[in-house]
Amino acid sequence: MEKFGKSQSVTRVExxxxxxxxxxxxxxxxxxxxxxxxxxxxxxxxxxxxxLDLADARAMPGVALVVTADDLVAAGVRMGLAGxxxxxxxxxxxxxxxxxxxxxxxxxxxxxxxxxxxxQTLQAARDAAEAILLEIDDLPVHVALEIGGAAIHPEARDxxxxxWALGDAAATExxxxxxxxxxxxxxxxxxxxxxxxxxxxxFAEVTDGxxxxxxxxxxxxxxxxxxxxxxxxxxxxxxxxxxxxxxxxGMKGMRYPEPFCVAHAARVLGRPVRWMxxxxxxxxxxxxxxxxxxxxxxxxDADYRITAYQLDTIANMxxxxxxxxxxxxxxLFAKVxxxxxxxxxxxxRTRGIYTNTTPVDAYRGAGRPEAIFVLERSMDAAARQLAVxxxxxxxxxxxxxxxxxxxxxxxxxxxxxDFMQVLNTAGRNADRDGFAARKAxxxxxxxxxxxxxxxxIESILGDPDETTAVEFTPDGALIYVGTQSNGQGHETVxxxxxxxxxxxxxxxxTVVQGDSDRIATxxxxxxxxxxxxxxxxxxxxxxxxxxxxxxxLADHEGVDAAQxxxxxxxxxxxxxxxxxxxxxxxxxxxxxxxxxxLRHSATITLDNRSFPNGAHVAEVEIDPATGVVTIDRYxxxxxxxxxxxxxxxxxxxHGGVAQGIGQALTERAVFDADGQLLSASFMDYAMPRADDxxxxxxxxxxxxxxxxxxxxxxxxxxxxxxxxxxxxxxxIDALQDVGVxxxxxPFTPHRVWQAIxxxxxxxxxx
Numbered sequence: 001m002e003k004f005g006k007s008q009s010v011t012r013v014e015x016x017x018x019x020x021x022x023x024x025x026x027x028x029x030x031x032x033x034x035x036x037x038x039x040x041x042x043x044x045x046x047x048x049x050x051x052l053d054l055a056d057a058r059a060m061p062g063v064a065l066v067v068t069a070d071d072l073v074a075a076g077v078r079m080g081l082a083g084x085x086x087x088x089x090x091x092x093x094x095x096x097x098x099x100x101x102x103x104x105x106x107x108x109x110x111x112x113x114x115x116x117x118x119x120q121t122l123q124a125a126r127d128a129a130e131a132i133l134l135e136i137d138d139l140p141v142h143v144a145l146e147i148g149g150a151a152i153h154p155e156a157r158d159x160x161x162x163x164w165a166l167g168d169a170a171a172t173e174x175x176x177x178x179x180x181x182x183x184x185x186x187x188x189x190x191x192x193x194x195x196x197x198x199x200x201x202x203f204a205e206v207t208d209g210x211x212x213x214x215x216x217x218x219x220x221x222x223x224x225x226x227x228x229x230x231x232x233x234x235x236x237x238x239x240x241x242x243x244x245x246x247x248x249x250g251m252k253g254m255r256y257p258e259p260f261c262v263a264h265a266a267r268v269l270g271r272p273v274r275w276m277x278x279x280x281x282x283x284x285x286x287x288x289x290x291x292x293x294x295x296x297x298x299x300x301d302a303d304y305r306i307t308a309y310q311l312d313t314i315a316n317m318x319x320x321x322x323x324x325x326x327x328x329x330x331x332l333f334a335k336v337x338x339x340x341x342x343x344x345x346x347x348x349r350t351r352g353i354y355t356n357t358t359p360v361d362a363y364r365g366a367g368r369p370e371a372i373f374v375l376e377r378s379m380d381a382a383a384r385q386l387a388v389x390x391x392x393x394x395x396x397x398x399x400x401x402x403x404x405x406x407x408x409x410x411x412x413x414x415x416x417x418d419f420m421q422v423l424n425t426a427g428r429n430a431d432r433d434g435f436a437a438r439k440a441x442x443x444x445x446x447x448x449x450x451x452x453x454x455x456x457i458e459s460i461l462g463d464p465d466e467t468t469a470v471e472f473t474p475d476g477a478l479i480y481v482g483t484q485s486n487g488q489g490h491e492t493v494x495x496x497x498x499x500x501x502x503x504x505x506x507x508x509x510t511v512v513q514g515d516s517d518r519i520a521t522x523x524x525x526x527x528x529x530x531x532x533x534x535x536x537x538x539x540x541x542x543x544x545x546x547x548x549x550x551x552x553l554a555d556h557e558g559v560d561a562a563q564x565x566x567x568x569x570x571x572x573x574x575x576x577x578x579x580x581x582x583x584x585x586x587x588x589x590x591x592x593x594x595x596x597x598l599r600h601s602a603t604i605t606l607d608n609r610s611f612p613n614g615a616h617v618a619e620v621e622i623d624p625a626t627g628v629v630t631i632d633r634y635x636x637x638x639x640x641x642x643x644x645x646x647x648x649x650x651x652x653x654h655g656g657v658a659q660g661i662g663q664a665l666t667e668r669a670v671f672d673a674d675g676q677l678l679s680a681s682f683m684d685y686a687m688p689r690a691d692d693x694x695x696x697x698x699x700x701x702x703x704x705x706x707x708x709x710x711x712x713x714x715x716x717x718x719x720x721x722x723x724x725x726x727x728x729x730x731x732i733d734a735l736q737d738v739g740v741x742x743x744x745x746p747f748t749p750h751r752v753w754q755a756i757x758x759x760x761x762x763x764x765x766x
Contacts, residue, residue: 009647014491023244026216027276030203034272038125040115042107045356045675046139053133062124067116069102078230083321086162094162097153099320101257108319111284116261141356141675152354159354161317164330167347175308175345179299183382187374188744191291191669198246199277202259204266212239213263218253219484219524220516242514248486250362253526254323283680289363291316296378306397311348318359325361332367334410335459339375340419341397346409356675365717368458376454376725414611415706422637422701426615430635448622450734454725457613460714461527468537469601472586476508482522483530489648497535501542502582503569528714536708540602549585610705610713614638616722618730627753635697641705641713649715650698656719662688664727668746
């Protein structure tokens, strides 16, 4: 296979395996003789466990083990799952209630695990669960997105998880008081359920005295650290692996109770144990996303330049602090608080609350989609109220190219950007000039048409450290990476990049990931970090290989090292016709017994994160008779810096936009007053379908990042960050023609029809 060109759209090599059913997921790799685990879960949202009799269940045929919290405690298992805890605005520590692996005396959301049954078959485990005598005395339930209500944790007065703030409150209030124009918007960001194609699952076994846990997550090292912590083990006692993963989106980056329970069972029984979530079980137990409401205030001077921005947010944590939950709508939200606008006066306050619902944590974008959604909805509301073109209002307030590097009001330093260039390209690609004619054509058919713009920026997150190791084998090379593919195409892009830099044919490069025994450390996948950080480490590793091979060749050929060069394909020696490739040099080293030259590694730390940005333009048509919203056109222009594989970047954008469209049009998690999830199956939770999605136009404008040697910017979450506000603004743009100026996602036919009917009724009454 010929050498890949840089920035070439190379077809994903792993797709053949996936599309032909040859993928090896966690339920495929579990040993055939593994026992099956099943979890007895709370059927009420809040209550005190008054009886838990396991005798009949333990006597059931095929049952090997039944485990409760008491059993884990008796075995010395540390019970509290990890969760980041903030500092409140007054300096005190935010609430940190224990989230037990299994419920201890009380349940706080439907689906919380109470007991694990392990049996020869899944059906036997289910039958045994039915035989458990469980009594729960109901306690008052709190599900409203508001402070107060029935107490869930003694540590959290009024169910307040935290009260966090950033910025200058007094200066912001003063700027608002002195402003020529002030616009306030109420913005609700609906709760969504992630619904990865492959639900969560794991298996555990003990081999030669070592615990091995396989989990379909987003990195093996955090899980290994937690297993060591919860069981009091040594580093050498634990191995964690991750096979193929069918989607993660942040949800699989967290720790959950099940792997620790399954690991405990495998240690007690000395036999492998497996567990796989079912879809409704996943909906009840996977961390949800979003679920916050914000009051946003923008202040403008007489020239419509923003002088201040103020936010007051209530964010739902669910029943417990999930791993990163407290940071999502605070620290991560704040990273892009002011978006792409030149404003140095701002204040945000966020209060997190506990409710008797599934915990909430990171979902594709993790705080940045929420921040941009509020800001860009507010910008459109301001444009309507001030009678200013929304595109012009944004352009007027953009940070200009000559202002970079630009330090934002929240302390982030953007390295580069040309937002006007991206916006102008988006206008051309979306045929902005032709919108009026399309709107008139829709009106002639009795339809409403609207166009919505969102200009987003996001901050790459995750561990700034990463290591790449390259090992030469007789068949080619292995590249060991510290990230974890969840379906993004890592096997293609990492091999492609190494081939670009070394001349090793990509089909002779094998990507190794997801094994804590083979890869000592890694940052996993999340925050759009993978390609940027991992390939920076690969670039450093290539330098190490080149230097080591140059020294070897100099000694082998009896020449000075300065006479040897490498041109990304072959070494060249002045005055010689010898031009060995890296694989040739590896073979020479192997023949010479220099096995120390067959494996090389490098670790890097990125001092700063890159800032992808771009414009999304959505165009919708609405049938006022039915409320059906059709996305007719969708255009994206992104600045991702330099690209390695444009096709993979476009695929990531398409996937992110699809998830944004799902949240905007169809998806919503609904709990009743008793904390029962009413949308706990695909009969009631509407995922977007093919006919909900338009063709998505994609283009890029490049300003290379200064924060990594390749000038790259992450792209994994950008599609979702831009989609929510673009679609929302388009829908409101269309509906304002019939008097509707505010409506919350999701824009279901019934909700849209109700809003139109209410507006028309109000007009008729007037």
